[in-house]
Amino acid sequence: MKYLLDHYGFFQAWLLTGTLFYLRYLLAAGLTFLVFYQFLPGKFMHRKIQQRLPKGKRIFEEIKHSLYTAFIFTAIFLGLIYLQKLGYTRLYMDLSEHSTAYFILTCIALIFIHDTYFYWAHRLMHHPKFFAIHKEHHRSRNPTPWTSFDFHPVEAILEIAFVPVLVFFIPLHPASLFFLSFWLLVWNIVGHLGYEIFPKNQLDHPILKWLNTSTHHNLHHQRANYNFGLYFNFWDHIMGTNDPCYREVYESVTRGKQAKNEQRINLPLKKTSKHCLDREGI
Ligand SMILES: [Zn+2]
Numbered sequence: 193m194k195y196l197l198d199h200y201g202f203f204q205a206w207l208l209t210g211t212l213f214y215l216r217y218l219l220a221a222g223l224t225f226l227v228f229y230q231f232l233p234g235k236f237m238h239r240k241i242q243q244r245l246p247k248g249k250r251i252f253e254e255i256k257h258s259l260y261t262a263f264i265f266t267a268i269f270l271g272l273i274y275l276q277k278l279g280y281t282r283l284y285m286d287l288s289e290h291s292t293a294y295f296i297l298t299c300i301a302l303i304f305i306h307d308t309y310f311y312w313a314h315r316l317m318h319h320p321k322f323f324a325i326h327k328e329h330h331r332s333r334n335p336t337p338w339t340s341f342d343f344h345p346v347e348a349i350l351e352i353a354f355v356p357v358l359v360f361f362i363p364l365h366p367a368s369l370f371f372l373s374f375w376l377l378v379w380n381i382v383g384h385l386g387y388e389i390f391p392k393n394q395l396d397h398p399i400l401k402w403l404n405t406s407t408h409h410n411l412h413h414q415r416a417n418y419n420f421g422l423y424f425n426f427w428d429h430i431m432g433t434n435d436p437c438y439r440e441v442y443e444s445v446t447r448g449k450q451a452k453n454e455q456r457i458n459l460p461l462k463k464t465s466k467h468c469l470d471r472e473g474i
């Protein structure tokens with residue numbers, strides 16, 4: 193990115209990086225969608241969290257909003273590189289300035305910092321006063337990989353607002369931010385996949401149970417008052433915001449073919465119901 197700013201104007205560099213970022217999203221979400229929804233849906237259908245299939249019109253809206261997100265994210269990243277050139281941030285461009293161990297540590301720390309930031313920013317956006325900016329993302333009650341970056345522009349800014357604050361305090365190499373953006377894309381696609389890919393005993397495993405699953409975030413899209421976490425389950429666990437139906441629905445989905453034979457109920461959960469099998473039609 194520094195190279196780009198050395199050779200192109202800010203606007204040209206933004207156009208180029210925004211386009212590349214958007215193409216990366218199209219490629220990752222598109223390939224995943226093709227595999228799970230077009231080529232091999234029969235193979236995975238027993239792991240489909242909601243048995244309905246998404247509507248084409250909604251997917252078009254998601255792809256459109258993701259374009260805004262790509263250009264907002266890259267504008268912020270480029271802005272930080274520009275500020276670094278002016279000497280205002282603690283970004284470092286030469287990897288040898290700090291040890292490899294430090295670089296790896298910052299990559300891992302970024303994931304945990306982002307997870308905490310996301311949980312609280314997400315809860316704030318669910319406050320009735322702020323929900324308008326998060327509403328776009330919740331239009332998809334049956335998410336697909338295309339939902340991953342479907343944000344209102346203000347939400348897109350909020351999503352990574354912690355990064356510009358961090359770079360003034362902690363020495364970070366841009367590659368660690370690139371790593372975070374890659375991790376975010378992969379995890380968002382997993383969370384919005386619409387299919388459960390984790391093993392049946394995930395919620396009873398002493399370590400794996402702390403990783404959020406596709407079902408966890410899918411339930412958040414079905415009824416928005418639970419499951420605010422992104423990568424990990426720590427904050428939902430501490431704050432008591434895990435959906436009380438999480439285990440029951442997860443076990444139903446991961447029973448797979450057996451559950452299919454039992455004609456697993458396939459409509460979204462009622463928003464207000466405490467009964468996990470109490471569903472509503474759309
Ligand atoms: Zn979502």
Ligand SMILES: [Zn+2]
Pocket residue numbers: 314318326330412416
């Ligand atoms: Zn939400």
